[in-house]
Amino acid sequence: MPAVSDCTEMLDSETKAVETPEDHAEELRLWLRLLTCTTLVEGEVRGRLRQRFDVTLPRFDLMAQLDKAPDGMTLSDVSKRMMVSNGNVTGLVERLVESGHLDRRTSETDRRVQVIRLTKLGRAEFRRMAAEHETWIADLFADLTPKDVRELMRLLAKTKASAQKSAARRRS
Amino acid sequence: MPAVSDCTEMLDSETKAVETPEDHAEELRLWLRLLTCTTLVEGEVRGRLRQRFDVTLPRFDLMAQLDKAPDGMTLSDVSKRMMVSNGNVTGLVERLVESGHLDRRTSETDRRVQVIRLTKLGRAEFRRMAAEHETWIADLFADLTPKDVRELMRLLAKTKASAQKSAARRRS
DNA sequence: CCAAATTGTTTTAAGCCTAAAATGTTTCCC
DNA sequence: GGGAAACATTTTAGGCTTAAAACAATTTGG
Numbered sequence: 001m002p003a004v005s006d007c008t009e010m011l012d013s014e015t016k017a018v019e020t021p022e023d024h025a026e027e028l029r030l031w032l033r034l035l036t037c038t039t040l041v042e043g044e045v046r047g048r049l050r051q052r053f054d055v056t057l058p059r060f061d062l063m064a065q066l067d068k069a070p071d072g073m074t075l076s077d078v079s080k081r082m083m084v085s086n087g088n089v090t091g092l093v094e095r096l097v098e099s100g101h102l103d104r105r106t107s108e109t110d111r112r113v114q115v116i117r118l119t120k121l122g123r124a125e126f127r128r129m130a131a132e133h134e135t136w137i138a139d140l141f142a143d144l145t146p147k148d149v150r151e152l153m154r155l156l157a158k159t160k161a162s163a164q165k166s167a168a169r170r171r172s
Numbered sequence: 173m174p175a176v177s178d179c180t181e182m183l184d185s186e187t188k189a190v191e192t193p194e195d196h197a198e199e200l201r202l203w204l205r206l207l208t209c210t211t212l213v214e215g216e217v218r219g220r221l222r223q224r225f226d227v228t229l230p231r232f233d234l235m236a237q238l239d240k241a242p243d244g245m246t247l248s249d250v251s252k253r254m255m256v257s258n259g260n261v262t263g264l265v266e267r268l269v270e271s272g273h274l275d276r277r278t279s280e281t282d283r284r285v286q287v288i289r290l291t292k293l294g295r296a297e298f299r300r301m302a303a304e305h306e307t308w309i310a311d312l313f314a315d316l317t318p319k320d321v322r323e324l325m326r327l328l329a330k331t332k333a334s335a336q337k338s339a340a341r342r343r344s
Numbered sequence: 345c346c347a348a349a350t351t352g353t354t355t356t357a358a359g360c361c362t363a364a365a366a367t368g369t370t371t372c373c374c
Numbered sequence: 375g376g377g378a379a380a381c382a383t384t385t386t387a388g389g390c391t392t393a394a395a396a397c398a399a400t401t402t403g404g
Contacts, residue, residue, distance in 0.1 A: 024310035026321050031213060031309050033328045038210040039255045040335045041203060044342070050393085058360065076382060083211045088361050090384055095359085112369045112382045137203050138196035139341075143334035148327055149198050155316075155324050156205045162315035163212045169311075170216075222363085230390065248352055257392055262354055264390080284352045284399045 034159075041140050048136055053129050058084075060133070062092050063101065063118060063126040072117035074107070101125065206331075213312050220308055225301050230256075232305070234264050235273065235290060235298040244289035246279070273297065 046057040065081050066073060073081075079089045093116055096102040101122030107113035118126060144152070218229040237253050238245060245253075251261045265288055268274040273294030279285035290298060316324070 022310070024306050026318070026325075027310050027313045027316075028306055030313060030316075030321050030324055030328075033325060033332065034206070034210055035214070036255070037328050037331050037335065038206055040332065040339065042207070043255065044335065044339050046392085048342075056359075056392095074382075075384095079383095083208070083215065084360090085362050086383065087363085087385075091360075110370070110382085114383070134196050134200055138194070138199050140335045140338045141199045141202060141331065142338060144199075144202075144327075144330060146198070148330060149202050151323065152202055152327050152331070153198075153205060155320055155327070156202075156209050158316060158320060159209050159313065159324070160205065160212065163209065163216065163312045166312045166314060167212065167216050170220075218362085228362095228389070246352075247354095251352095256390090258353065259355075259393085260391055267389085282352085282400070286353070 041137075044140060045133065045136060049129065049133070052132065053125075055125075055129065058088075058092055059096060059101075060126075060129060062089070062096065063122060064130065066102070066116065066118045067123065067126050067130070070117075072115040074113050074115055076113075078116070096122070213309075216312060217305065217308060221301065221305070224304065225297075227297075227301065230260075230264055231268060231273075232298075232301060234261070234268065235294060236302065238274070238288065238290045239295065239298050239302070242289075244287040246285050246287055248285075250288070268294070 042057070049055050049057055049060055061082060062078065065078055069077075075086065075089050075093065078093075079086050082089070093102060093104060093114075097104050097116075101119060103117045103119050103122075104114055107115050141149070214229070221227050221229055221232055233254060234250065237250055241249075247258065247261050247265065250265075251258050254261070265274060265276060265286075269276050269288075273291060274288050275291050275294075276286055276288045279287050313321070
């Protein structure tokens with residue numbers, strides 16, 4: 001916080017500098033709107049995935065990560081990328097291996113590590129779903145101009161950095 | 173779609189106008205970034221609520237809805253506002269009634285309807301949590317200027333409208 | 345008036361998700 | 375080499391979430 005703040009300050013009865021309770025209503029509203037947008041899109045995508053392909057969103061997301069990694073990923077990698085807990089990934093992978101979409105093997109160099117890959121079936125099904133998925137997203141964001149999209153990308157990058165910094169601050 | 177599109181078109185072998193497979197990679201990236209921001213903030217808030225108040229995020233969210241409605245809300249209202257399923261609300265309410273934070277009664281004019289309210293305890297606890305919650309949000313968004321916030325609000329409003337329109341299109 | 349449609353809620357079955365503890369493996373470093 | 379720390383994963387317990395079906399009450403239209 002800067003030494004001199006724009007905010008008015010006041011002195012309490014014991015002459016100790018105390019901040020006025022700042023108004024963060026705008027940030028709160030922003031957060032709620034962000035959440036609304038995400039929930040809306042997510043719900044829509046979830047429903048369409050289920051109806052068209054009888055697949056859940058988390059499974060689709062996991063397969064999307066693996067599609068970008070032809071050599072496979074460790075469970076930890078997936079967990080970090082998807083920003084979900086380790087145990088969650090364990091369960092998801094279990095079901096996707098069961099259904100024949102994933103291949104799981106223990107790393108030869110480090111027996112702690114499980115490496116997972118899409119199977120041929122898994123990759124084929126994912127590609128089919130992803131193509132359609134992309135059109136859904138395009139449709140959901142259809143009213144945004146290319147400029148809107150660029151501007152949102154920029155501002156959300158800033159938002160992400162801000163939130164990461166705040167989270168790191170707390171963890172330290 | 174406008175009669176004359178900026179996109180190049182081509183004719184297929186049967187002379188029927190066919191769109192080139194359009195590139196929606198930008199929208200896709202935007203969606204992923206939006207999701208990342210939300211997941212980041214949500215995870216941070218979830219963790220802090222648990223650590224500081226031993227309360228879950230869904231319970232906090234439900235209480236937030238009720239705090240804005242002194243006369244109570246029906247379960248359907250809550251479900252719509254929170255954009256979650258009916259059954260989900262039933263379970264949440266059950267636990268919050270159990271813990272003494274909520275009061276639930278059947279409407280006198282329509283015996284299908286359940287009206288829920290915050291109890292005195294529920295309201296007091298919520299207010300205490302909400303005050304701190306607001307500072308967390310402010311901190312998470314601290315690097316955004318007031319102008320950034322305004323601009324994001326505007327663009328997300330547009331995003332929300334676009335997504336709602338798309339969802340309505342599909343439902344019809 | 346009454347059957348049909350609608351509305352509000354709960355139940356069910358299955359899956360998702362988290363935090364924390366437990367387990368097994370590797371690395372570090374003395 | 376060997377114990378401690380770090381790491382990767384799984385397990386556990388509890389709660390959240392959804393879609394769909396079931397149930398109950400009200401409204402609607404003949």
